[in-house]
Amino acid sequence: MSEVIESYIRRNPGLSEKDAFEGFLREERIRAWVGADESRKERLRKEFGRVWGSMHGDGQLARASRAGPSGPASLEQPRTVRVNIQAEPEQAAKQVPPSLAPPSADARKLSVMCTVCGRIDVWMQADHIGCRSCGRAYEDMLQLIRVTPVGPFAFLFGEGWVGYATAGGIVGAFTLLYFLLRGL
Amino acid sequence: MDWLRRRFKFGGLFRRKKGFRMGLYGSPNAGKTTLANAMLRDYTGEVMGTVSEVPHETRRVLTKQEVVMRTEQGTLIVDVMDTPGLASKVDAMDFELMYNMDSEAAQKRAAEARQGIVEAIEALDELDAMLLVLDAADDPYQQVNQVLLTHVQARKLPMIVVANKIDLPDADAGRIAKMFQRHPVVGISAKTGQNLDALYDKLVRTFGS
Numbered sequence: 001m002s003e004v005i006e007s008y009i010r011r012n013p014g015l016s017e018k019d020a021f022e023g024f025l026r027e028e029r030i031r032a033w034v035g036a037d038e039s040r041k042e043r044l045r046k047e048f049g050r051v052w053g054s055m056h057g058d059g060q061l062a063r064a065s066r067a068g069p070s071g072p073a074s075l076e077q078p079r080t081v082r083v084n085i086q087a088e089p090e091q092a093a094k095q096v097p098p099s100l101a102p103p104s105a106d107a108r109k110l111s112v113m114c115t116v117c118g119r120i121d122v123w124m125q126a127d128h129i130g131c132r133s134c135g136r137a138y139e140d141m142l143q144l145i146r147v148t149p150v151g152p153f154a155f156l157f158g159e160g161w162v163g164y165a166t167a168g169g170i171v172g173a174f175t176l177l178y179f180l181l182r183g184l
Numbered sequence: 185m186d187w188l189r190r191r192f193k194f195g196g197l198f199r200r201k202k203g204f205r206m207g208l209y210g211s212p213n214a215g216k217t218t219l220a221n222a223m224l225r226d227y228t229g230e231v232m233g234t235v236s237e238v239p240h241e242t243r244r245v246l247t248k249q250e251v252v253m254r255t256e257q258g259t260l261i262v263d264v265m266d267t268p269g270l271a272s273k274v275d276a277m278d279f280e281l282m283y284n285m286d287s288e289a290a291q292k293r294a295a296e297a298r299q300g301i302v303e304a305i306e307a308l309d310e311l312d313a314m315l316l317v318l319d320a321a322d323d324p325y326q327q328v329n330q331v332l333l334t335h336v337q338a339r340k341l342p343m344i345v346v347a348n349k350i351d352l353p354d355a356d357a358g359r360i361a362k363m364f365q366r367h368p369v370v371g372i373s374a375k376t377g378q379n380l381d382a383l384y385d386k387l388v389r390t391f392g393s
Contacts (some may be wrong), residue, residue: 003286033277047281111306124302127295140272141298142327144305147334 004030005051017052021045112144119161203250203263204391205310210317211328212239212269215348219317219374220246220266226380227253232266238283240297242268245307253392257385260392267307268300270328308335313342313391316364320347320355320371324363333364344386347371351378 008024015023024030025041034040107125114122114131121133122144129138138144157163157170208216220232232246246266253260274297279290314336318324336343345364347357350371357371370386372379 003284004280029277033275033281044281110302111309112302124299127298129302141301141305142270142272142331144302145270145308145331145335147331147338 005048006055009052009055017049020052021048024048110144113146115143115146115148204261204312205247205263205265206313206315206387206391207265207267207304207307207311208315208317209267209304209308209332210269211319211322211326212271213237214269214317214319214322215374216269216317217242217266219315219346219348219372220248220264222374222377222380223253223264223384224248224251226384227251232264238279240269240271240274240293240300242266243293243296243300244268245300245303253384253388255381255384255388257388258392260388262387262391265307265311267304268297270301270304270332271297272327274298274301311341313344315344315346315387316367317346317348318360320350320357320360321352324360329363342390343367344383344390345369346383348374351376 005024008027009020012020012023025034025044030044034044107123109120110122110124110129111120112122113120114134114136116136117131117134119131119133122129122131122138129141129144130136131138153167154163157166208220210216217233217235221235224230224232228248228251230248232248233242235241245268247263248266249263251262251264253262274294276287276290276294279285279293280287283290285293314332316329316332316336318329333343335341345360345367347355347360347369349355350357351373355371357369360371361369368386368390370379370383372383374380
């Protein structure tokens with residue numbers, strides 16, 4: 001049973017299912033999760049109904065309310081649900097964007113190319129993914145997938161600065177060889 | 185060496201050629217691992233990974249190397265790569281609210297799933313062919329499928345589209361064929377084994393010798 005829903009229903013025992021669901025939807029993090037997504041709201045409504053039915057069908061809440069304040073239900077501590085509270089918007093605004101912050105121990109460099117600057121400098125830290133070179137943040141992970149064709153230059157030498165460096169290195173090496181041979 | 189390999193990841197000339205790699209890609213719960221398990225069971229007697237109704241059960245890229253597929257059409261030796269389902273984002277609340285997980289387990293699963301998605305995206309550059317696995321009962325016009333389609337077209341990567349779960353009553357492989365007109369589409373049920381032989385034949389004919 002969903003602990004979040006169950007805990008909410010326990011904390012608000014006197015409400016009807018409809019009112020309880022409306023109240024649940026008004027909870028800050030639930031509201032943030034549902035957003036404007038009607039399908040999420042609908043799935044949540046079904047799940048809420050299932051949990052509600054299960055709790056009331058079991059008679060858990062009915063027994064608890066019948067037992068009154070001196071009954072066993074009043075001795076039962078509300079269940080603690082461990083939740084990672086998201087940073088407040090003001091707090092979040094003050095934080096340095098992870099994409100520009102220096103790499104920390106839990107950051108991981110990804111072997112993908114930044115679709116904006118072409119550099120392989122995309123890092124993942126917790127649930128944030130961003131390019132440290134240009135600061136591009138990848139909220140949508142699918143944006144990391146390369147959807148542009150690779151030309152013959154990139155095919156031979158690589159893309160972005162890697163390609164230019166490789167091509168430059170090869171040209172430089174041949175030039176050096178040429179002058180060395182000419183000097184002999 | 186690893187540094188060099190990473191540097192020249194996008195340079196075909198400098199990339200070490202490995203075995204023929206075929207990746208199973210698609211949305212979460214499309215049936216990629218079920219299909220990988222069926223393929224391996226039929227040709228090696230092993231399985232790839234566990235399956236579950238809860239999305240993001242596969243959270244690492246799993247590879248079985250040198251699977252020898254023999255059909256009447258010929259032989260294909262392939263590295264089969266099962267990947268985590270791709271999604272725009274993974275929300276721990278989904279697991280908490282919809283799959284009755286406690287908060288800690290949901291957060292952990294979401295973090296692992298995000299890592300897995302990134303791993304799957306990184307592995308795209310190692311592919312020689314893609315098996316795009318779709319749930320035939322679902323709408324194929326999803327962002328994941330569109331992005332993968334654009335990716336294979338940009339890379340000129342051969343792709344076979346697998347319309348999985350055709351055993352479901354509301355499955356519609358025709359809808360998938362309409363979306364992927366330039367790629368072969370094979371309707372199967374990895375769970376029941378329906379039409380798997382046709383898929384194997386197609387794989388061997390397309391990629392085999």
